[in-house]
Amino acid sequence: MRTTFASLASLALFLASGAKGHTYVDHLRSSEGVSSAVRHNAHWTDGMRNSPIKDLKSPDMICGFAPTQPAATTLSVRAGGKFSLIYGHNAPQDDVIATSHHGPCSIYLAPQPEDGSAPVGAVFFKIQYSGYDAATKEWCTDKLIAAKGVLDVALPPGLPAGKYVVRSEIGALHEADALYSQNPARGIQMYVSCSQIEVTGSGGSSSFSPKVDATKELTDSTPGVLFNIYSGGVINYPTLGPAIASASGPSGSTGGSATTKPAVPAPQPATSTVESSATAAPAPSGDHTYAPEPTYAPEPTYAPQPTNEPTAPTAPNAPTAPTAPTAPTAPTAPAPSATATKRPKCSALKRRNASGRA
Numbered sequence: 001m002r003t004t005f006a007s008l009a010s011l012a013l014f015l016a017s018g019a020k021g022h023t024y025v026d027h028l029r030s031s032e033g034v035s036s037a038v039r040h041n042a043h044w045t046d047g048m049r050n051s052p053i054k055d056l057k058s059p060d061m062i063c064g065f066a067p068t069q070p071a072a073t074t075l076s077v078r079a080g081g082k083f084s085l086i087y088g089h090n091a092p093q094d095d096v097i098a099t100s101h102h103g104p105c106s107i108y109l110a111p112q113p114e115d116g117s118a119p120v121g122a123v124f125f126k127i128q129y130s131g132y133d134a135a136t137k138e139w140c141t142d143k144l145i146a147a148k149g150v151l152d153v154a155l156p157p158g159l160p161a162g163k164y165v166v167r168s169e170i171g172a173l174h175e176a177d178a179l180y181s182q183n184p185a186r187g188i189q190m191y192v193s194c195s196q197i198e199v200t201g202s203g204g205s206s207s208f209s210p211k212v213d214a215t216k217e218l219t220d221s222t223p224g225v226l227f228n229i230y231s232g233g234v235i236n237y238p239t240l241g242p243a244i245a246s247a248s249g250p251s252g253s254t255g256g257s258a259t260t261k262p263a264v265p266a267p268q269p270a271t272s273t274v275e276s277s278a279t280a281a282p283a284p285s286g287d288h289t290y291a292p293e294p295t296y297a298p299e300p301t302y303a304p305q306p307t308n309e310p311t312a313p314t315a316p317n318a319p320t321a322p323t324a325p326t327a328p329t330a331p332t333a334p335a336p337s338a339t340a341t342k343r344p345k346c347s348a349l350k351r352r353n354a355s356g357r358a
């Protein structure tokens with residue numbers, strides 16, 4: 001039976017991928033609440049929703065495995081405000097992603113098409129990027145793990161109100177010392193997801209550029225696509241993909257923050273986002289009052305996550321300046337030698353490639 005074989009194949013892939021450290025965006029949250037605003041990809045229910053895209057020209061690069069479905073809900077975010085993407089490996093805020101999967105995180109926006117489809121063409125502009133932090137020797141993915149899968153995103157000043165697709169992209173480099181086009185068993189692994197938000201309030205009227213096509217954003221010759229993170233010595237990783245978009249036009253600098261609480265600092269470029277979420281989440285500051293929203297129903301296949309907001313009880317004497325050397329973080333610092341000698345491979349991926357899916 002074809003269906004039986006397909007089921008067994010899916011099961012095998014699921015078991016194989018379950019042992020690997022892929023990742024996906026499970027849901028979003030903001031001060032407004034928690035929302036299942038993620039567009040479900042074509043593999044959402046077969047155990048491979050967390051699998052990477054390796055063909056950089058594939059339509060899957062837009063929002064993950066195509067076709068993607070319109071999100072169940074849309075997350076409201078006040079203009080000038082921020083929200084969080086909640087990542088997971090197999091379930092939200094579990095081990096998030098394998099520690100081997102070092103790489104940068106990029107966030108793009110594009111207007112949500114009226115018909116609910118995924119944006120196509122040169123419509124995405126980058127609003128946030130976090131690569132390699134030479135000071136702490138951490139990649140964005142390292143910080144994402146430390147932040148228990150919470151990636152904060154700040155809306156840029158001047159962004160017009162309206163509905164947007166948030167395209168989140170992690171580029172895992174553990175096999176990026178080869179090009180997928182030359183060796184399909186290896187290559188940079190792109191973890192791509194789209195979510196839907198509505199920017200409310202009096203947004204700005206800026207336009208942002210450059211705008212890129214997600215299927216043309218990265219090529220084999222794009223700096224950072226081919227990169228050996230195991231070479232030793234100082235890591236000098238370029239920004240992957242285009243620069244952060246710059247705003248032009250009226251209200252290019254104020255956005256909608258006039259009507260909202262000005263507590264949100266200016267969007268921190270590059271490396272600070274995940275870091276700030278990691279360090280700021282436990283702090284009892286005003287804009288971190290993420291109340292669990294009763295409307296969010298966990299996927300029935302998930303084991304309920306007992307520790308959604310752990311590591312909070314350090315608040316009382318915490319100074320405003322986050323100091324890295326808090327005691328419990330010690331085990332998270334990976335020994336460079338250990339990761340350098342270990343070159344994990346995604347066997348699940350190879351199976352997929354071997355079977356013609358990629």
Ligand SMILES: [Cu+2]
Nearest residue numbers: 020021022346
């Ligand atoms: Cu993986």
